[in-house]
Amino acid sequence: MKNFELKYGCNPNQKPASIYMKNGSELPITILNGRPGYINFLDALNSWQLVKELKEATGICAVTSFKHVSPTSAAVGKPLSEDLKKACFVDDIEGLDENPLACAYARARGTDRMCSFGDWVALSDVCDAMTASLIAREVSDGVIAPGYTDEALAILKAKRKGSYNVVAIDPNYIPEVQETKDVFGITFEQGRNNFKIGRHLLENIVTANKELPESAVIDLIVALITLKYTQSNSVCFAVDGQAIGVGAGQQSRIHCTRLAGTKADTWFLRQHPKALNLPFRSDLGRPNRDNVIDGYINGNEEDVCAEGIWQNYFTSRPEPLTEAEKKEFLATRQNVALGSDAFFPFSDNIKRAYASGVKYIAEPGGSIRDDLVIEECDKKGIVMAFTGMRLFHH
Secondary structure (H helix, E strand, O other): OOEEEEOOOOOOOOOOEEEEOOOOOOOOEEEEEOOOOHHHHHHHHHHHHHHHHHHHHHOOOEEEEEEOOEEEEEEEOOOOOHHHHHHOOOOOOOOHHHOHHHHHHHHHHHHOOOOOOOEEEEEOOOEOHHHHHHHHOOOEEEEEEOOEOHHHHHHHHOHHHHOOEEEEEOOOOOOOOEEEEEEOOEEEEEEOOOOOOOHHHHOOEOOOOOOOOHHHHHHHHHHHHHHHOOOOOEEEEEEOOEEEEEEEOOOOHHHHHHHHHHHHHHHHHOOOHHHHOOOEOOOOOHHHHHHHHHHHHHOOOOOOOOOOOHHHOEOOOOOOOOHHHHHHHHOOOOOEEEEEOOOOOOOHHHHHHHHOOEEEEEEOOOOOOHHHHHHHHHHHOOEEEEOOOOOOOO
């Protein structure tokens, strides 16, 4: 296939639209089911790069959940605790711990379930039946992987009344060194960002605390590679091999850190005993449960525990999760890693990160206030490495 005609571009009025190779060669993808759109392909190709690179850097299979050209999360295939399985709605899956790809999917899709609603999924490895069955029960637009078993493909083809988008990509495809895009009729050209992220970026530790365990190395690599494919400005919190909070596309870095930190806090609090044991009505679907859990934790649009409201969601009135209980629970969450795609200009970012359990940081360095940022890290016992490499993505 050399050219694939799309229904439209970013919006229905943007026609005609298509994807093709400028050099006239075959596309490195095969559409096995459905008809992906313009934004689907943007998500697919960006997400595939992320999981391919993450597996190469860690040696562990990887999965990411993408939405509007930024990851909601990314994860490597580590087993899940029982509480985490319950928080990710996968506690009913027998044999999950023996399937690293399914574990990576459960983590990536379960991190920020509200943002992952209607996501695009990328798998670093051939999709198997268990992973396909997990994908099949979530609201999702499509998936890209280097291949699919026959059983997995049959499961995915049955999703969304047979219209689910399934794309296979040639894992050996290497794009041209130079890339271009047009903006307002003007062509931009640049070298592709082929910079390799790995443990070598974490050697320049600038803080007094220089103890960086292997688990933190993996988490910082997860955070940095996630940032490489996230719309900038961006900050990423990670722990236990998964991104737990992505703050993307904010003009101010402290807003990135606050957004990512709030998402990380919500992810932790989903594992609070009160949140894990909410008495949901049996007729409440998974997306609605996500909304209610978020409301229960963050008290957004309505008080889900209030009289006249709780009856819509629960079989009995749950006890609220108090601010004191949240603070006490979050205080036990430690050893979180944080990556930033550019330097921290002020120490307020460190203070906010520390409030969400951050102990390890990787950022480029180069601010005129680096000394103040380092000083704040030293006050809090944080380990910080200067990578020397900015990771903007637009």
